[in-house]
Amino acid sequence: MEYTIASIVAVVVVVAVEVLWLRTGIFATATYWIAYGIVVFFQILVDGWLTKLSAPIVLYNPDEFSGWRVFFDSPVEDFLFGFALITLTIMLWERAGQRRGTAASAGSGAGGTGPTLPR
Amino acid sequence: MAEAPPIRPCERYPRCAPYTHSGPRYGDVSVDLDRFQYLLVMGACVAITLPLEFLFGARVWRRPRRLVAALAVPLAIFVVWDVIAIARDHWSFNPEYVTGWKLPLDLPVEEFVFFVVIPICGLLTFEAVRRVLAHHTR
Numbered sequence: 357m358e359y360t361i362a363s364i365v366a367v368v369v370v371v372a373v374e375v376l377w378l379r380t381g382i383f384a385t386a387t388y389w390i391a392y393g394i395v396v397f398f399q400i401l402v403d404g405w406l407t408k409l410s411a412p413i414v415l416y417n418p419d420e421f422s423g424w425r426v427f428f429d430s431p432v433e434d435f436l437f438g439f440a441l442i443t444l445t446i447m448l449w450e451r452a453g454q455r456r457g458t459a460a461s462a463g464s465g466a467g468g469t470g471p472t473l474p475r
Numbered sequence: 476m477a478e479a480p481p482i483r484p485c486e487r488y489p490r491c492a493p494y495t496h497s498g499p500r501y502g503d504v505s506v507d508l509d510r511f512q513y514l515l516v517m518g519a520c521v522a523i524t525l526p527l528e529f530l531f532g533a534r535v536w537r538r539p540r541r542l543v544a545a546l547a548v549p550l551a552i553f554v555v556w557d558v559i560a561i562a563r564d565h566w567s568f569n570p571e572y573v574t575g576w577k578l579p580l581d582l583p584v585e586e587f588v589f590f591v592v593i594p595i596c597g598l599l600t601f602e603a604v605r606r607v608l609a610h611h612t613r
Binding site for chain 1: 512516
């Protein structure tokens with residue numbers, strides 16, 4: 357169950373880093389959640405290709421994950437893993453944008469639907 | 476001393492000979508490409524998301540310093556996670572579908588590529604959604 361535990365810890369840590377430290381505000385934006393929904397849809401396809409039991413590219417040790425496979429045989433842990441990877445990256449992307457002064461902040465801040473154009 | 480018989484073209488290139496063996500042989504395209512399947516999936520991810528940059532104006536590839544700033548830390552963290560997970564046999568890779576090319580610490584090159592490509596796809600999606608929403612709420 358080590359993968360199970362690690363993937364849950366990763367999600368908790370990433371959320372904690374956002375809420376307690378970086379505070380980019382992405383969780384309050386429609387932009388983030390819509391984008392994340394799209395990402396999950398494509399993750400189902402791509403991860404499914406990697407994990408499908410008919411011709412797997414990645415092989416999972418049954419002792420180290422929950423055994424719960426979804427869609428195209430992807431371990432459910434992969435979706436926690438993916439959430440942590442994508443969300444952390446977007447947080448840091450926002451952080452890097454916000455640090456580049458007020459102009460960049462106005463355009464690239466967490467407002468999501470803010471006055472992004474023109475850039 | 477007998478001379479070695481000349482190699483005929485169909486011995487050198489078995490696929491030109493229309494006959495008898497079954498199963499894959501050297502030179503069969505499918506056999507060669509299978510090893511690149513994981514890398515090709517990653518290449519497809521780059522190709523499919525490229526229009527987000529140029530048609531939706533995502534401006535991710537065109538902000539390379541910000542991109543590196545966003546990718547570096549997750550890349551480091553997830554590579555370490557991956558190396559540990561592989562060493563502890565949480566997961567492994569089907570040798571049929573990976574190149575076998577390894578980075579230090581036994582990290583398949585495909586995994587490194589994954590941790591670069593997939594976050595970029597996420598950022599392109601995020602920026603494209605932002606542009607679309609901004610357009611429709613102006």
